[in-house]
Amino acid sequence: MSEKITLLYVDDEPTNLLLFELNFNKIFNILIADSGLEGLKILKENPQIKVVITDMRMPEMNGIEFIKASKEEFSKISYFILTGYEIDEEISEALKKGLIKKILKKPFNKKIIEEVIKKSLN
Amino acid sequence: MVKKRSRDTNDIYLDVSLPGILSNYKDSDFVTKQKVRFIFYLIWVAIIGTCFLIGSTIYVQIESVEYDKVFYQIISSEILLILFFGFCQFLIIRGRYILASFLFISTTMLCVWFIMWADKGNIIVRFDTVVIIVALLTLLPLIIKKRKHAIFIYIIANTILLIIYAQYSKALLNLPKAAIFDYIIDTSVAMLFIGIVIYYTHDIYRQTLNKAERDINNRIRAEENLKNSELKYTEIFENAQIGIYQTTPDGEILQANPAMLELQGLKSIDDVKNKNLGEVDVFLNRNRQEFIERIEKDGYIKDFESTWFKRNGEFIIVRENARAVRDNEGKTLYYEGFIVNITKRKLAEKALTESELKYASLFENAQIGIFQSTPEGEILNVNPALVRMLGYSSVEELEGKNLVKDSFFVNASRIDFEGLMDKQGFVNNFESEWKTKNGEVIILKENSRTVKDKDGKVLYLEGFLENVTERKKIEKALLESEEKYRSLMENMNDIVMLVDHDDRVLYVNNRFSEKLGYTESEIIGKIGYEILIDPEDQEKIIEANKRRKSNISNQYEAKFIAKDGTKFDFLISGAPVKDSEGNVIGSIGNMIDITERKIAEEKLKKSQQLFQTLALVSPVGIFRTRADGYTTYVNPKWMKISGLRFEEALGNGWLKAVHPDDKKILQINWELKSTKGEDSSAEYRFIKPDGSIVWVLGYAVPEIVDGRIQGYIGTVTNITERKIAEKKIKESEERYRTIIEAFPDIIMISDLNKNILFANDELEKVTGITPKDYKNPDRKARIHSDDMPIVEEAIEKLISGKETHTGIIEVRFIDNWDNIHWFSGITSKMYYNNQLVLQYIARDITEKKKNEQELTKYREHLELHVKERTEELEATNEELSSTNEELHSQSEELQITLKNLQNAQKKLIQAEKMASLGVLASGVAHEINNPLNFIRGGAFGLEDYLQENSKDHLDNIQIFIDSINEGVERAATIVTSLNHYSHKDEFKINECNIHNIIDNCLNILSNQIRDVIGIEKNYTTKNFFFKCNEGKMHQAFLNIITNAVQSIEGKGYIKIRTKAKNKQLQIQITDNGCGISEENLLKIFDPFFTTKDPGKGTGLGLSITYNIIKEHNGNIEINSELYSGTTVIINLPLINK
Known part of the structure; x- marks a missing residue:
């Protein structure tokens, strides 16, 4: 891999953001946002982002809403949900429609996340 | 001896007595004095003469005819002459006699010539004048001292004056030329002749005078010398340190100087003078005979050394030089000798020589190495011992080497040496490590010093070296050995005591104090046996100690009494202690506590007796073997049973009696058990020599002593009768069993x-x-x-x-x-x-009873049914009669409402049932998953960090990280499972094949099922339609089958049977696993109830399954018996197509 993939991770929990960044910053170039709005802002500023992983439950704008909003502008990005919740209708729907490529579960498994992202990009 | 001569008066000295007026010349030499005196008197004579001359002249002139008058010129010149003479006299008195002499002669001559000139008339007068001049010339030698040629100046001057006078006079006198010439020649020759005579006379006279003076001087000097010499010799004789003597050949002492007297210890010569040496007690030469022989032969003797003795043995060593003084006829008058006391020097020399010899010998032959070196370490001198010590072959090889520079020392071992030498100038017993030529390290003990001159300047270093390597080694070894033995003694498990000849304790080791309670101070110096030994054994000890004194080691047992009164049996090994010369100086005792052994021996003895007795009377056969199975003993009963004799049974001989069919098994069994030290028992047969067979029960137990198998003891019981009985019973039993089984x-x-x-x-x-x-x-x-x-x-x-x-x-x-x-x-x-x-x-009359019950039930049901119907009919009737029309119009609406109500009710029940769990689950899930995410993320991060930065730590910490992950995993699983309770939304129901669902589940679990669990499927072949939520149904069956699999330990089976009848689908899953206890069976559907090990199950599986089945309007039933297996029966409604 010549260059690290740039990845945006959105979560309203600062600890999750911190740990995600620390765990993956060797493999990916990690950008973080603590809300959907912040995420959109970062996406606009960083066109090199190829992957977005977002929490589902967040105030103001949930994960799927955020993805829907950003997908309009950045259709080439691979989107993933990383949630501690059981998969609900909304998420299933999003998966079915191809809005998101895969649902990742909390607590996250580093290896699985790594594999899934790499697979999605190939 | 030289005769003493008094000093004579100076009568030989020559002197000229001068008139007092000539005192200026009193220190002048003899000749000068003579001359001065002569001239002095001569001038006086001339003055007087001239006075007469003046008188005579005056007389002549007066009297003479020719003159008649006085010629004043003449008289005045003559008076002038007298004045000159007076002047000359004055000069002489003043000390200028030579000037005066010349002035006198010259004046006189001039005066003469003047007179001649003035009175030229009378030739005769003239001639006498010449005589006067000649006379005056003769005076010359008297006055001339150095310039003797002046004589000729006078002669030539006078001759010239004569010639001039003659030439002048010839005319005047009228004389012929020839006469004048003749006159001049004659006069000149005469004057010349006189001149030569005067010259040589003067010369001869002078030389004679000189010689005479020299002779006189020589004589005077000689006499002076003689005087001095005599004085000197007298002084020498008197004051010499050397003894001087004169003796007669017979030994009579003629002369002796004070030194000689002192040498002899005498005060005065009178004590010995003219006495024979034999008569006085003085030091005498015992070798005088040799002395006389030699001196008589050679006339002298030189550096003759001899020892002189006094009568009392006191002696002196002397050296003498002597000569024999002889008369003209060669007869010896006396001996004259010089003698020096060289005793002290001789003795000193002798001592020196001896010391030198000693030193040289010491240096050459000493075992101690000796060296001399410059302060800088350059070797000046070494002795052979040092050469050997340092491993060199010759002194020359070492000489010129440098002790400091040529690395004779190991590293810095001699650094202190220089410091000490600088500080105090010597070292004593200084030990350092030296290197020999071949590199071996030796330890030398050194005594060295700096040798300084009196100005304190260091001349050289001098050292004595002793090789102490071996001694050091031995010392070290000795020390180590001593330490070792001491330590050994101290830590020995046995008691060690050392006593002297009087049985006084000199030493005890630690063990002694521990065992007997006496401290060292309490026992040392005391008589050991009096305190320690039981009185009854004391004699024994005394006896043993006596024997040890005679150098005999011994061993015996004795009872000791400890301080607290406890008695111990000791085994004492005593040995004499010897000094280095082999003399016995005491004894050492080594004591082992054998109290327990004694007791054990006693017990053993009793036990052996008991065994012996028991074995002899025992009704069973008894045998005993070694650890390797070798038989060492059999008792009479054994022999009776086996039919073998004692000797035949020993070793492996007993096997001969064993029935061939049992031999092998018996032997294998025996070897197997006996090597492991286990009890063994076996039933086998003996064939006795008479051919009869005896059944025996053999039983053997290992004899274990101190954890080691010493052997085996076993019994052999005759069980032949029992065997026969057993056989009979067995046959009878077989018969009955067949009946009973059937x-x-x-x-x-x-x-x-x-x-x-x-x-x-x-x-x-x-x-x-x-x-x-x-x-x-x-x-x-x-x-x-x-x-x-x-x-x-x-x-x-x-x-x-x-x-x-x-x-x-x-x-x-x-x-x-x-x-x-x-x-x-x-x-x-x-x-x-x-x-x-x-x-x-x-x-079993169940079937019969069931029929009865069902019949009863049916009857009751029928009654109830009738009743219900009746009531229903009555109600309907009433309703019908009152609301018939309304009913009809609203019947459709009602039906819908009813359906809704039923659904609502269903939901309500479910919600109620699951209220607490479901609500809790749905709310908590996310909140738990997030913190779990932290933990998981943290753990990953930690693991990564350690992987990179501290791999070592990771190995140690991995287990903790694994634990964290495991914890997270379990928690996450529970949370996920809880989510199942939270579904409130409608789930989708599709038509599906239940058999496929079951097969899928089996596939998923295939790795758990493996080969050890047999799956027996018995699916119904009937066609039926079934609708369900496929996912949930999968989950339900997965849970059930998982439980079945996990209940089976080892091999087992799972039977799955499906039945479809009466609109019901029945699935029966049976396993032969561990089963469920009755008590647990009641709780089986409770959430979180589990019998699995922690982590293997959440306790939610069956609870969820229950929910799923209920959601599908079905029911689930579990039958189980502990240890036998479990059957799960699920009934699900089928739908019509």
């Missing part, structure tokens, strides 16, 4: 505690009670609790009563699978092995 009813024998002693196969078939349940009174299969009292009452009655049988009792029985059976049976009492037991014969 019996269609349950036959069972139990004791009063419900332990089953025997049962036929029917019992297991019907009730599921397996033989392993026999001894378990709490086994699952049991009489229904409601019927228990009946049975208990009957049995009580039976036991206490006389009847041997009860009547027929009908009871309900719950089998292992929780099925209820009806049994009809009879119980009888009997004795079995002297024990009261109960025998049951029972028949």
Whole structure:
């Protein structure tokens, strides 16, 4: 891999953001946002982002809403949900429609996340 | 001896007495004095003469005819002459006699010539003038001192004056030329002749005078010398340190100087003078004979050394030089000798020589190395010993080497040396490590010093070296050895005591104090046996100590008494202690506590006696073997049983008697057990010599002493009769068993505690009670609790009563699978092995009972049904009559409402049931998953960090990280499972194939099932339609099958059967796993209930399954018996197509 993939991770929990960044910053170039709005802002500023992983439950704008909003502008990005919740209708729907490529579960498994992202990009 | 001569007066000296007026010349030499005196008087004569001359002249002139008058010129010149003479005299007095002499002569001559000139008329006068001049010339030698040629100046001057006068006078006198010439020649020759005579006269006179003066001077000097010399010799003689003597050949002393006297210890010469040496006690030369011989032969003797003795043996060593003084005829007058006392020097020399010799010898032959070196370390001198020490072959090889620079020392071992030498100028017993030529390290002890001159300047270093390497080694070894032995003694488990000849204790080791309670100070110096030994043994000790003194080691046992009074048996090994010369100086005792051994010996003895006695009278055969199985003893009974003699049985001989069929097994069994040290027993046969066979039961136990197998002891019991009996019984039993096994009813024998002693196969078939349940009174299969009292009452009655049988009792029985059976049976009492037991014969009448019950139920149901119908009909009738029309118009609406209501109700019930769990689950799930995410993320991060930065730590910490991950995993699993309760939304129902779902589940679990679990599928072949939520149904069956799999330990089976009938789909899953206890069976559907190990199950599986089945309007039932297996029966509604 010549260059690290740039990845945006959105979560309203600062600890999750911190740990995600620390765990993956060797493999990916990690950008973080603590809300959907912040995420959109970062996406606009960083066109090199190829992957977005977002929490589902967040105030103001949930994960799927955020993805829907950003997908309009950045259709080439691979989107993933990383949630501690059981998969609900909304998420299933999003998966079915191809809005998101895969649902990742909390607590996250580093290896699985790594594999899934790499697979999605190939 | 030289005669003393007094010093004579100076009468030989020559002198000229001068008139006092000439005192200026008193220090002048003899000749000068003579001359001065002569001239002085001469001038006086001339003055007087001239005075006469003046008178005569005056007279002549007056008297003479020719003159008649006085010629004043003449007279005045003559008076002038006198004045000149006076001047000359003045000069002489003033000390200028030579000037005066010349002035006198010259003046006189000039005066003469003047007179001649003035009175030229008278030739005769003239001639006499010449005579006067000649006369005056003769004076010259007297006055001339150095310039003797002046004589000729006078002569030539006078001759010239004569010629001039003659030439002048010839005319005047009128004389012929020839006469004048003749006159001049004659006069000149005469004057010349006179001149020569005067010259040589003067010369001869002078030389004679000089010689005479020299002779006189020589003589005077010689005399002076002589005087001095004599004085000197006298002084020498008197004051010489050398003794000087004169003796006669006979030994009479003629002369001796003070030194000689002192040498002899005498004060005055008078003590010995003219006495014979033999008469006085002085030092005498005992070798005088040799002295005389030599001096007589050679006339002298030189550096003759001899020892002179006094009578009392006192001696002096002298050296003498002597000569014999002889008269003209060669007869010896006396001996004259010079003698020096060289005693001290000789003795000193001798001492020096001896010391030198000693030193040289010491230096050459010393075992101690000696060196001299410059302060800088350059070797000046070494002795052979040092050369050898340092491993060189010759002194020359070492000389010129440098002790400091040529690395003679190991590293810095001699650094202190220089410091010490600088500081104090010497070292004493300084030890340092030196290197020999071949590099070996030796330790040398050194005594060195700096040798300084009197100005304190260091001349050289001088050292004495002793090789102490070996000694050091020995010392070290000795020290180590001593330490070793001391340590050994101190730490020895045995007691060590050292006593001297008087049996006084010199040393005890630590063990002594520990064992006997006496401290060192309490015992040392005391008589050991008096304190320590039991009085009855004291004699023994004294005896032993005596023997040890005579150098004999010994060993004996004695009783010791400790401080606290405890008695110990000791085994004492005593040995004499010797000094280095082999003399016995005491003894050393080594004591081992044998108290326990003694007791053990006693016990052993008793035990052996007991064994012996027992073995002899024993009714069973007894044998004994070594650890390797080799037989060492058999008792008479054994011999009787086996038919072998004692000798034949020993070793492996006993095997000969064993039946060939049993030999191999017996031997293998024996070897196997005996090598492991286990008890062993076996039944085998002996063939006795008479051919009869004896069955025996052999039993052997290992003899273990101190954890080691010493051998085996075994018994052999004759069990032939028992064997025969057994055989008979077995045959009889076989018969009965066949009957019982074929019996269609349950036959069972139990004791009063419900332990089953025997049962036929029917019992297991019907009730599921397996033989392993026999001894378990709490086994699952049991009489229904409601019927228990009946049975208990009957049995009580039976036991206490006389009847041997009860009547027929009908009871309900719950089998292992929780099925209820009806049994009809009879119980009888009997004795079995002297024990009261109960025998049951029972028949399963369940079917019959069930039919009865169903019939009753049906009847009741029918009644109820009729009643309900009736009521319904009545209600309908009423309704019909009152709201007939309304009903009709709203019937559709009502139906819908009813359906909705039913659904609502269903939901309500479910919500109620799951309220707490579901709500909790849905709310908590996310909140738990997030923190779990932190933990997981943290753990990953930690692991990564350690992986990179501290791999070592990771290995140690991995287990903690794994634990964290495991914890997270479990928590996450529970949370995920909880989510199942939270579904409120409608789930989708599709048509699906239940068989496929089950097969999928089996596939998923295939790795758990493996080969050890057999799967038996019995699917119905009927067509049916079934609708469900496929995902949930998968989950439900997955849970059930997982439980089945996990319940099976080792091999087992799972049977799956499906049935479809009456719109019901029945799925039955049976396993033969560990089963579920009755108690647990009630809780099986409770959430979080699990019997699995922690982490293997959440306890939610069946609870969820239950929910799923309920959601599908089905029901689930679980039957299980502990240890036998479990059957799950699921009924699901089928739908019509």
